[in-house]
Structure formats: C-alpha cells, structure tokens
Amino acid sequence: MLFNYxxxxxxxxxxxxxxDAMNEDVAISSLQRRxxxxxxIVSAENKSLLKRDISFFNRVSNxxxxxxxxxxxxxxxSQVSALRVFKLLGAESDNKMLRSALAEVVDDLxxxxxxxxxxxxxxxxxxxxxxxxxxxxxxxxxxDKTFSYLADYLDRTYEVTSKAxxxxxxxxxxxxxxxxxxxxxxxxxxxxxxxxxxxxxQELPIYTKAVVGxxxxxxxxxxxxxxxxxxxxxxxxxxSKTKHGKLSIxxxxxxxxxxxxxxxxxxLSRISDNLSTMLSSGIPMVRAIEITSDVVGDAVYQKLLxxxxxxxxxxxxxxxxxxxYSEIPNIMIQMIKxxxxxxxxxxxxxxxxxxxNREVKNTVDTLxxxxxxxxxxxxxxxxxxxLASVLMPIYNISAGI
Numbered sequence: 001m002l003f004n005y006x007x008x009x010x011x012x013x014x015x016x017x018x019x020d021a022m023n024e025d026v027a028i029s030s031l032q033r034r035x036x037x038x039x040x041i042v043s044a045e046n047k048s049l050l051k052r053d054i055s056f057f058n059r060v061s062n063x064x065x066x067x068x069x070x071x072x073x074x075x076x077x078s079q080v081s082a083l084r085v086f087k088l089l090g091a092e093s094d095n096k097m098l099r100s101a102l103a104e105v106v107d108d109l110x111x112x113x114x115x116x117x118x119x120x121x122x123x124x125x126x127x128x129x130x131x132x133x134x135x136x137x138x139x140x141x142x143x144d145k146t147f148s149y150l151a152d153y154l155d156r157t158y159e160v161t162s163k164a165x166x167x168x169x170x171x172x173x174x175x176x177x178x179x180x181x182x183x184x185x186x187x188x189x190x191x192x193x194x195x196x197x198x199x200x201x202q203e204l205p206i207y208t209k210a211v212v213g214x215x216x217x218x219x220x221x222x223x224x225x226x227x228x229x230x231x232x233x234x235x236x237x238x239x240s241k242t243k244h245g246k247l248s249i250x251x252x253x254x255x256x257x258x259x260x261x262x263x264x265x266x267x268l269s270r271i272s273d274n275l276s277t278m279l280s281s282g283i284p285m286v287r288a289i290e291i292t293s294d295v296v297g298d299a300v301y302q303k304l305l306x307x308x309x310x311x312x313x314x315x316x317x318x319x320x321x322x323x324x325y326s327e328i329p330n331i332m333i334q335m336i337k338x339x340x341x342x343x344x345x346x347x348x349x350x351x352x353x354x355x356x357n358r359e360v361k362n363t364v365d366t367l368x369x370x371x372x373x374x375x376x377x378x379x380x381x382x383x384x385x386x387l388a389s390v391l392m393p394i395y396n397i398s399a400g401i
Contacts, residue, residue: 002104002121003027003043007036018104019111030111060098060125062158066151068098073147082143083109101125114138129274129295136281146281153277156353157270160360164266167364171371178379185386187222190215197393204393211389246299254300254327262363267301268332269356276349285345286312300327318345 003024006016015036019027028038068089075085083106090102101122108118116135119126130150137146194212197204204212218225239245254260271292278288286309293305304325311321319337322328332352339348 003041005031005038005041007031007038010035017107018100019107034110060095060101062154064093064095064098065125065130066154066158068093069147069151069154073144073151076144076147082115098125115143127295129278129291132283132287132291133278133281136278136283140282149277149281153273156273156357160266160269160357163361163364164262167368170368171375174375174379178382182382182386183218183222186211186215186218190390191219193390193394200393202393202396205389207385208389208393211386243299247303250299250301254298258367262360262367263298264327265356265359265363267296267298268329269353269360270296271301271305272332272349272356273353276346276353279346279349285318289318304328 002018004016004018005027006014009015019030024041024043027041031038031041071089072085075088076082080088086102086106086109090099090106093099093102104121105115105118108121109115114135116131116138119134120128120131133146133150134143137143140146190211194215197208197212240249253263256263274292274295275285275288278291279285283291289305289309289312293302293309296302296305304322304327308318308321308325311324312318317337317340319333319340322336323330323333335348335352336345339345342348
C-alpha cells in the first residue's frame, strides 16, 4: 500500500514524499528509522478524485525517458550511488509527474527495494520491458551499460514510430479539413444558392441536382447523422477496449492495402529489436518473448507471441514456434533458425531489427510521395464538381436574362 507523508528531518526542514508499506504502522516505523518525525501520513488510495493530480497533459514523453536513461548511465559510470543518482535527477526534472515518480523511487530505495522493483511501481512511465532490462542489469552488475542500451533502444523506437505517425498526420489533417469545409458548404451555402435555382424555374444539370439533393439531405438529417456517428464512435471505442475488439481492429489494420504492410514492418522491427536488446542483456528467451508480447502494441502479434511461448516451453525451437504464423515472414524465420544453429541469435535479431527499421523508413517515404499527389487530385475533383454544380446554373440564368 502506498502512503503519502509529511515529516521533519534531522536538520529541522520539512520534507514530503511517498512510501510503500504493508500498513500505516510499518510505514511510520520505516520513516522513523530514517530519523524523520512524522507530521502527517495518509494512504494514497484514500485520496479523493478531486485531490488526485490526474492531468491528460501531464505525462512523461519517450524523449524524457531517453534523456533520463542516458543521465543515469553517465552517473553510474561515474560511480555515483543509486540513491544519489535518483535524488539528483528527481530534483532536476522539469516534468512534475516524472519528478514525483523519482521521489517515490528514492523512498523505495531507502526502504531497501531494488531499482527494478522501485521502477516497476510506475507502469505508466517505465514499461515491463524497461523494468526487466534494469533487473537483468542488476543481476549482471552492469547497470551503466543497461541504461545505455535502454537509451539507444528507446531512441531507435521513437525515431521509427514517430516517422510512421508523422507521415499520417498530414493526409489525415487535409482530409478532415476538406470534409469539414464540404459539410459547411452543403449545409450553409448551397441551400441559399439552390433557392435561387428553384425560383428561376430552369432545368438543372444532373450534377447540380445531385449536389442540391445531398445538401438537402444534410440539412434535414444532419443532426441524426451526427448522433449516429457519436453513438457509433462510442460503441466502437468500447468494442476496441475488449480483447476480441482489439484483435478484430488489429486484423483489419494489418489487412489494409499498403498501410497493412507498413504496420507489419513496424511491429516486426519492434519485436526483433526488443528480443535482440534483451538477449544481449542476458534475459532468457522465454522471458524475453513474454515481455515483448506485452509491449509490442498489436493484439495479433501479442497473441502469436504468447502462443509461441507455450510451444517453446514444450521444447520447440523459436524458429519452429514462430514459423506457424503467416504474420511472421519466412526470411525472419530462416534468419532466426540460423541464429539458433550458430548461437548468435541476439546478433541475428539485431540485424533483422536494422533491416525492418530501414523498411519502415522506406515505406513511409514512398507513402508520403504517393499520397500527396493523390490528395491533390482528389481535392481538385471535389472542389471542381462543387464549383461546376454552382457556377453552371448561375451562368445559364445570366445568359437567359
């Protein structure tokens, strides 16, 4: 149980923080052994929702974790104690959430907990992969190298993921803006112009009738469409939170033309990079795959990794266990098989990670190159049809006059 406390230290200064203990008495005894005089202590679980610091914008970015990992590695290399390291970095952090988490890590270290156990209590900041890597570093006595590996790994992951996301931001923004403008035109502008067309009594072109009909549909039933979209979006969101929903959405995403290939390469890159990093740090293969299944970020690949663990525990080679799934390409299976036979599986997976990283970057570059002209053509056609449907009848009315 987590307790928040305020106390007076040996120098007479007030200090505050959090401590993890079985109950309040154990927490007080632990704090008193540190020479603290308790002013107040409250269970964190009893705090009201209004008092909790829950902010959507107060989060720890991947970039901050990369910087933190490099700083920890540098300080460990300089023979600074773990307690001193986290105290220094906690005091220097500008992120309120990270600063609070590091303060709690310091408290846990003072209580005798290991670094990995202390970090593991903050799942929103430190992933299971991160915590298990730190645990492996503690067991091997190479924490400085472990944090350097983590910083390099997070840097690679951030670069690949952000490149894929950034490639989709521009087209999504353009499409959203175009749809918004078209809806505003159909609901606010076209109804007024169509009234002029009707008063003129002239025969309208077929495309103008289609635009006017679409405009009337949005004006008359737009509110119902909006309600249906909101309700549908809510149920899709709820469905996406279920186990079956996550799997279904993942299958749809992976089956999309071209984008599905991008997602596949992204997840294969993540899997191979995770496994390579953990195997290089001495984490057993079974445990490495279990951790990777938790952080891969896709329900389909998570499911196949979990299933493959059972086969590996039963004695099957990794290549044979993964080879049963069509989502894992044959080239990856053959490379893993070579790694198993030569005893260089970690290095082979590292090579695969670099290969798929390049594939993701090349796919994103190609996607951006293709999508921009396609968007321009689609927008030009949409605007052209709308303008023609409005201007041609106006021209005919003017000519008739």
